[in-house]
Amino acid sequence: DGGITQSPKYLFRKEGQNVTLSCEQNLNHDAMYWYRQDPGQGLRLIYYSQIVNDFQKGDIAEGYSVSREKKESFPLTVTSAQKNPTAFYLCASSYGQGWVTEAFFGQGTRLTVV
């Protein structure tokens, strides 16, 4: 089945630890994105990538890092520098350049930092 997979669905970490969220797609999409969603709010862009080995900061990149070494994979690391990391994280991908076609979202990872 083609799609975009995020893992794990739920993640718990202690404060001060870095954590990496996985995002894999087999849709052959060039563009991939990471969003953060807080309760009652919209999606805020963390990072995006339009091609392998290249990525750009979104609106709230501080405290996060990404890599795009393969077309299929776009992992997000939430570092200890992120002041309020507890949130719902959504990965998405789309065909062609960013946002000109529909985005397909993963199921999301709910991160809780205690």
Next chain:
Amino acid sequence: GQQVMQIPQYQHVQEGEDFTTYCNSSTTLSNIQWYKQRPGGHPVFLIQLVKSGEVKKQKRLTFQFGEAKKNSSLHITATQTTDVGTYFCAGLNAGKSTFGDGTTLTVKP
């Protein structure tokens, strides 16, 4: 930076009533996309509008893009309980898209 405002934040309707959510951008948009997110789920693409004044329909859903390409609306006729969820718009400007905060629709049977 680009701002996309969406109103209302919440809408409670009786089943069978109509529902409309509005999206307004501070800048002219290249396109606008609409997504639906069911409770506990992830956003799912509904439609994309590109042309000024464009109107598209999907069964009971009608999407409009304003003449100035700065606003858009989603109208649902005769809501059903399956319509519950949060509806988001996302506007593309200068190579980056910004999501509105969404309108959460609840439907009373």
